[in-house]
Amino acid sequence: MTVRPMTFVLAPDSFKGTATAHQACEFLSAGICEVLPDATIIDAPMADGGEGTSSLFAGSSVTLPTTSADGMLIDATYTFIPAHDKEPATAVIDVAAASGLPGVGDKHSPLTSDTFGTGVLIADAVERGAQRIVLGLGGSATVDGGTGILVALGATPMDHRGYMLRQGGGELRNLDFIDTAQLNVKAAAVEWVLLADVTNPATGPKGAAAVFGPQKGASAEDVDILDAGISRLCTVCDINPTTAGFGAAGAIPVGLSWLSRLIHGTDSQIQLQPGAPFLAAQHRLAESIAAADVVVTGEGRVDETSFGGKVVGCVTELAATADTTAVVVCGSYEATQHPTEVYELAPDMEVAEQMRAAGRELARTYMQG
Structure with a gap:
């Protein structure tokens, strides 16, 4: 009797600090093929809107000089996708590329860090x-409500005296109006798709400053200042601060929603979506999983939040719908729920060998089962 070769779909997130999603696929695939050389491997590296999202899209990589969240000159890369099949030309940009925590120095200040560098990437993409x-x-290092992006696109936050505010969220408490005399209308008029992995509101105890500010170096006093600034920005921009997801990336959706509404009069050209399901839909992951024997996902540390709109939760839900076996590979598993098989990476090895060993182990398991 001829035995059909097994099909594995590999859909991991990045293992932060150790392996990209692409590398995780490569290492796991190598391990599986050592045991099952005839296996069909479908690589489907994933992300949820964080660092590495842009690299998962087919297109041209564009690298240019810009500034970090702290204003230092850096190079950052995004993906440009030409118009095709009635789809408009699209740029996929990670906020983390220019305005992320990895790019800031030891003297990082959450009160003055801003998203101007991301705005430079956006303006460049529109020019293209x-x-x-x-x-x-x-992965942002900022809590500026997206005002750095606005400045890069010609919309300037001003105080009541008509002076431009200093960069960052620390000065937003003094915001009186946003000057649009130099607005880059072409950039402001684009269609915006914002990918987030959180549902936090813009302000309050679960808001951008309170929850994510400390991760970006904010003290308790800084958090109060930043929360007051985002609250003031919401008031000036006529944005409901309790809107789910508007606390993502230091409340960037607040500034961009105001910008899009300014041009179009409605929110029709801006949408905030969970990142992992968006990536899964773009790459038709549900179809691949339905045709597979096993789907493998994972990240460095799996905890309760991993099942709340992030990659691991998204992939395991798709597997459950398709009745396909799901496996989670991770460095540590700290969640109380066990909806699937879990393989924790063996310690004291290089990450490549850790993942190859995991690939071999799960291949042996399903070859026997």
Whole structure:
């Protein structure tokens, strides 16, 4: 009797600090093929809007000089996708590429850090013909409500005296109006798709400053200042601060929603979506999983939040719907729920060998089962 080769779908997130999602697929695949050389392997590296999201889209990589969240000159890369099949030219940009925590120094100040560098990438993409901006919101080092992006696009936050505010969220308490005399209308008019992995509101005890500010170096006093600033920005921009997801990336959705509404009069050209399901839909992951024997996902540390709109939760839900076996590979598993098989990486090895060993182990398991 001829035995059909097994099909594995590999859909991991990045293992932060150790392996990208692409590398995780490569290492796991190598391990599986050592045991099952005839296996069909479908690589489907994933992200949820954080660092690495842009690299998962097919297109041209564009690298240019810009500034970090702290204003230092850096190079950052995004993906440009030309118009095709009635789809507009699209730029996929990670906020983390220019305005992320890895790019800030030891003297990072959450009160003055801003998203201007991300705005430079957006302006460049529009100059190249982008009519849609897909913005991955994870991993930012800022709590500025997206005002740095606005400045880069010609919309300037001003105080009541008509002076431009200093950069960052610390000065937003003094915001009186936003001057649009120099607005880059072409950039402001694009279609915006904002990818987030959180549902936090803009302000309050679960807001951008209170929850994520400390991760970006904010003291308790800083958090109060930043929360007051985002609250003032919401008031000036006529944005409901309790809107779910508007706390993502230091409340970037607040500034961009105001900008899009300014041009179009409605919110029709801006949407905030969970990042992992968006990536899964773009790459038709549900179809691949339905045709597979086993789907493998994972990240460095799996905890309760991993099942709340992030990659691991998204992939395991798709597997459950398709009645396909799901496996989670991770460095540590700290969640109380066990909806699937879990393989924790063996310690004291290089990450490549850790993942190859995990691939071999799960291949042996399903070869026997």
